[in-house]
Amino acid sequence: MTGSDTAVRERVTEVLRANADDIADRWVRLQREQAVLGSDLTEGELHEEADALMRALAGALDGPGHAHGLVHTHEDLNRSVTDLSLRRARSGASPTVASLAVQALKQALLEAVRRVTRESDEILAAALLINQLLDSAGALSFEVYVEGREEIIRRQSRQLLEMSTPVVRLWRQVLAVPLIGTLDTARTQIVMENLLQAIQDDQALVAIIDITGVPTVDTAVAQHLMQTVKAVRLMGADCVISGIRPPIAQTIAQLGIDLSTILTRATLADALAAAIKLADTPGPDGTDGR
Template sequence: MGISETAVRRRVGKALRANADTVADRWVELQLAQDELRAGIGERELREEADALVTALVAGLDTALPVAQVVNAHEELRRSVIDLSLRRARGGATPTATSLAVLALKEAVLESVQGASDDAAELFAAVLLVNRLLDAAGALSFDTYVEGREEIIRRQSRQLLELSTPVVRLWRHVLAVPLIGTLDTARTQVVMENLLQAIQEHEAQVAIIDITGVPTVDTAVAQHLMQTVNAVRLMGADCVISGIRPPIAQTIAQLGIDLSKILTRASLADALSEAIKLTSDPVRQAVVRR
């Protein structure tokens, strides 16, 4: 007669509960022995992770959840694995190393289970249960790591975009955005958001978009510029595009792009001069005050 899963879970849980400190210590020892598994995490933090995960394993085994669902459905256990994975993702560990670190817990758990029973059939059933449980934890840690790294990359990309599109206050009521590099949809959105926010904060009347550092202007780039100009106008400010060099002017003309409704100047200095005139215009000042 086979051993029931409930009985095996009870025995494994009992062994873990009785040897929790030993299992945690052994897991920490296994990770410290392989630098790629610890990902630069200190021994104290490894021990905190181990205590949390072993405790969560015991709690998960005490539920009525099927073994295949324990890791993903038991909130405490799931959170312990996710926290561990995200911490290692932030530390720069590889997803493989993160999964292997979780799977290293198998050895510590199996050593504890082996010492709690001499029955071969019972031991075999316990090994299968522990493998299923910790394989699921390893898979969750891998998925979490990948998702966490993607989020970190997206956040860093966003920060780089913001750093590459600074809004500079050149004069009273005059702002400028010096653009360098390619202007795509994502970057246009960041430029627009930062510029509109700055217009509101500084009560700007003129915004200069300098494209001296933009290597080429095609139809897509021109559309992005026009979207930004329209958004600036909706905020009640004028917009000047500067840095239109002869090759870019020629390209724009050849493409048939209509920038006639947009104020343009050859250099940032010319644009600033124009902006000062606009902010000094008494008629415009009267309109702004109204």
């Protein structure tokens, strides 16, 4: 850095530290005026966020490196901007919220510089530095926001899939998974994980996969079912597929899908009767199978 660059950084750092409370207050007000807040963010949380970011900005400007790269190279600044963005992502705010929050900080900081600086050249140099620093911060916050929302969506999707594929204990050592809707690769993986864990936990001998609620069975769905059956057998349990309705049976036959190695039944009740025999458990008249 040149001597003039160093002087500008020192000046902006001085303004940050001497006016940190005023800048933070102005930043919070600007965000409220611009309606860029997430619904879960309180004023107290915003002030805590502002205090942390003020300290991080001052610390970053005290160190080496070009202003463009400080948000990536300075650990505290990177963490402050990342936390800001993730907090808004988790609040369910719109995608532009994080970057707009950083732009509001830019305005608050520029206003503070203008209040204490009279020379136009000095104001211009400080404005260029602040723009370089906070434009990079805005870009990072938007990137982190998008990644954070995608992760939240992935987690929520998995939770919904897990809720839609419960493993039910029907009888002693007999489990069932009632499937509803399309069976794709992602859902098959969750069905398999949940079912295998339940087999281990309950020491089950038979697992029933009920496809009454699956609208169609094509080659891909049949392949997913075969994979699940193989995994169940590797756990030492038998598998019964129920819910083979006439249209599905006809489709399977027309596609040439071979399910001859798998025990199938038309209804869940028929599958349960078969499972009880396979598990060698007492029938409905017994008492210890309940």
